[in-house]
Amino acid sequence: MTVTVRSFAKINLGLYIGAARADGFHDLRTVYQTIALHDLIRVRVARGIGIEIVCADPRVPCDKTNTCHRIAERVLDELDATGKVTIEIEKNLPVQGGLGAASSNAVATMIALERALKRRLTQPARLRIAADVGSDLPQFLIGGTSLGVGRGEEVYPLPDLPSSPIVVITPDVGVSTPKAFADWDALASGERMKASIATRDQLTHPNASDRLLEVGRALSAWLVSPNTGAPALGGSRAGSLLLDLVRTGIENDFERVVFPQYPELRDIKGALERAGAAYASLSGSGSTLYGLFRTRKAAARALIRLRKQGLKAQAATTLTRAQYWKRLAVSGF
Numbered sequence: 187m188t189v190t191v192r193s194f195a196k197i198n199l200g201l202y203i204g205a206a207r208a209d210g211f212h213d214l215r216t217v218y219q220t221i222a223l224h225d226l227i228r229v230r231v232a233r234g235i236g237i238e239i240v241c242a243d244p245r246v247p248c249d250k251t252n253t254c255h256r257i258a259e260r261v262l263d264e265l266d267a268t269g270k271v272t273i274e275i276e277k278n279l280p281v282q283g284g285l286g287a288a289s290s291n292a293v294a295t296m297i298a299l300e301r302a303l304k305r306r307l308t309q310p311a312r313l314r315i316a317a318d319v320g321s322d323l324p325q326f327l328i329g330g331t332s333l334g335v336g337r338g339e340e341v342y343p344l345p346d347l348p349s350s351p352i353v354v355i356t357p358d359v360g361v362s363t364p365k366a367f368a369d370w371d372a373l374a375s376g377e378r379m380k381a382s383i384a385t386r387d388q389l390t391h392p393n394a395s396d397r398l399l400e401v402g403r404a405l406s407a408w409l410v411s412p413n414t415g416a417p418a419l420g421g422s423r424a425g426s427l428l429l430d431l432v433r434t435g436i437e438n439d440f441e442r443v444v445f446p447q448y449p450e451l452r453d454i455k456g457a458l459e460r461a462g463a464a465y466a467s468l469s470g471s472g473s474t475l476y477g478l479f480r481t482r483k484a485a486a487r488a489l490i491r492l493r494k495q496g497l498k499a500q501a502a503t504t505l506t507r508a509q510y511w512k513r514l515a516v517s518g519f
């Protein structure tokens with residue numbers, strides 16, 4: 187029996203990078219939001235042993251480095267199960283696009299493989315395995331709107347933002363996340379140097395952890411704001427939940443290192459804003475950019491305009507947690 191699962195993408199509503207840690211990762215704060223664009227993952231288990239990845243997209247590695255391969259190995263191990271596992275990836279989402287596709291593919295594989303084996307992992311085991319495979323994975327075990335802390339792997343469900351219209355632009359460039367983090371370190375150390383010269387080491391420049399604390403406070407203020415629970419962008423109420431979050435001044439730190447290297451991405455953000463986006467941003471380390479729109483009509487108008495400019499634009503919506511889980515199963519459930 188083949189189990190088929192929709193592997194949805196995410197966007198980051200703000201992403202703040204803190205200090206580099208001893209383990210080489212960076213502390214961060216981000217709000218993850220699942221969206222209704224997806225790949226398809228098909229998992230089959232037959233007699234025998236081994237894990238095979240099948241994908242028509244030449245940019246996707248089909249060897250042991252593939253996140254789907256890595257997670258399948260871990261799941262079989264944890265469940266003490268054997269079998270010949272075939273994982274087929276039908277790719278629609280960009281590779282190295284900042285939409286978490288490889289992470290999402292892995293989590294979809296875990297869910298489908300459990301089904302195919304007719305075995306279940308506990309939720310803590312799922313979260314542990316997901317976090318081991320990559321920082322972005324655990325949020326796909328939550329879905330909807332979630333807060334990511336630590337290296338991004340520690341996730342907490344947030345009050346769901348109601349489904350809101352977005353436009354996603356996927357430029358034809360891939361951005362390496364490890365390189366973007368390294369570029370951030372170079373930028374941050376340069377700024378620290380400048381600040382210490384400017385203050386002759388007498389004043390304390392706000393450091394990385396102070397910044398993360400500030401972001402935490404802004405998010406906390408947003409969570410207790412009187413608008414929490416109100417309809418989001420799609421609704422007519424101006425004080426919507428999502429807009430409210432945007433008004434906290436959320437930013438994506440990666441823009442500061444990625445835009446100078448890919449100026450065309452900065453231009454696309456500008457194009458989204460000119461096309462009427464209430465908020466536009468890079469997702470993760472890019473290269474995908476998204477715009478949040480107040481109404482579907484406004485998003486549809488923007489889509490036409492952006493496509494006329496030759497941009498690879500797609501209309502989508504954000505997915506609530508309930509929608510995410512409802513739409514995930516395709517067949518074999």
Ligand code: C5P
Nearest residue numbers: 210211212320321322337338363364367
């Ligand atoms: O966890 P993941 O495999 O997605 O991370 C890929 C790379 O991105 C890490 O090896 C590290 O270089 C970088 N990274 C980081 N800080 C994070 C997440 C990822 O430096 N919070």
